[in-house]
Amino acid sequence: MVEASTLDLGKLDGPVLVFGGPYSNLQATEAMIAKAGHLGIPPERIICTGDIVAYAGDPAATTDAIMDWGVVTVMGNCEESFGAEADDCGCGFDEGTECDVMSRQWYAYANAQLTPAHRAWMRQLPGRVEFQLGRRRFAVVHGSAVSINEFVFEKTDDDIKRESLDRLGVDAVIGGHSGVPFTQILEGRLWLNAGVIGMPANDMTPRVWYALLTPADGGLELSLCSLDYDHVSAARTMRARKLPEGYAGCLESGLWPNMDVMPPGEREKAGKPIQTSSFLWPDAVPAAAD
Template sequence: MKIKDLGELSGDVMLFGGPYSNMQATTAVLNATAARGIAATNVICTGDVVAYCARPARTVALVRDAGITVVAGNCERQLAAGAMDCGCGFEDGTACDLLSAGWYAHVDNEIGAEDRYWMAGLPDVVVFTHFGRRIAVIHGGVTDIARFIWSVSPDAVFAEEVAALQELVGKVDMVVAGHSGIVFSRDVAGVRWVNAGVIGMPAHDGKQDTCFAVLSDHGVDIVSLQYGADAAFADMQQVGLRQGYDRALMTGYWPSEDVLPPELRLPDFANG
């Protein structure tokens, strides 16, 4: 486990996940940091810089040039290792498994050796202190980088992850995670657990806008991110990524609900 301690951060802190090779969303979120006067030292990405969308190399370049802190996602770890899949652990033959083969192959073809070296050096856990609170940022889970943790996950799941995390870094007051793609906040296992959401793909809610989180002295605010979804969709069409995630940028609904717990799945008509 690689752990990076940022020390004490003052002022607002921006947290976001999943740029997902979406160049337009990445540009928009970096513009939002500038508009809010948030320095790069106070911006943290929860990982999966590359995934579903069309411009992985350009997205990595934007993130690296911005000088922000990035936690390793499973996509970064898999690419750095030269693995043949995204490492999400989808069951063989499921829609998510079949869909991932297309976009991962595109990412694997586009990302070069130097970017893979950068990915290999990314931390698994970032910790910092902010207005008296000690905060840890991870990707999915500590026990499994690609663990899907949802707002409806059992208390025992959170307790296991918090215990594993505090074994590594000591006591924390808040955990900020990503990976699952749907924002939530929950007080559980003695901490505030926040999923900051992702910027590169809608949250299966019928909206094109994505979101990021801003941590201030009074708590966490979730902020809507508007970006050029039409252009991101066109990019996916251009490179042949037409398996369903392209349409998700426009409709706001994922092409599959395989990964979601039953409580978070939508009525059949929503996916039409």
């Protein structure tokens, strides 16, 4: 394993907004920018978990929008691949699966649109971002501490999450890549996936997702929030550009074209609308002195 470069943001002093996977979806990206402005959160406290360019119709314009916005961005496997001018997206799809076949189509399309400046920007992105919020120390990675393209879902074995928490030595890991939002407390530590804005969460709604981390009395308030955007226009753009119908249709139906990358327990959640949620993650209680 190559050790990822780390950007340490230090101690942040207000709400942090986290989102993942713009996936070349310009309409969703513009909606996220507008929502952050409405919430009054500056780019220094906004973190993207990577995969700016993927399935949807506007790879160059979406990259330009993220670059111009100036949010903190973790390198995803897509940035790693496009930056290196690799032959494929490096998503970790098994060969011959539907995702693998469709990825060849969208990757070739996006690869033809990106400029040398886009690729140079992608190459300099950190593989890991760390920060402190309240009394908690966070690390943000794209997949896991082990691999940039490891799929970590809520129903993924907890030991996979503990391994990343242990390796990174933090109170919380924020991951991306897998595309479904969740929060999970593991013996007082946290795994959080903010979800993605570029594709729905396989819950039969076209909504996309982001997370808010807000300092509060006694801990941090963790919120998973949905975002509505012009998904009809985004799907229309994909079809006009002859991109895979499986993903264009997903923008409207909210259902993924397949669930090859999901563990069995995760597949059972398909089609069930995800609820927005918010809870207080309490500060760790110091061990009592003997």
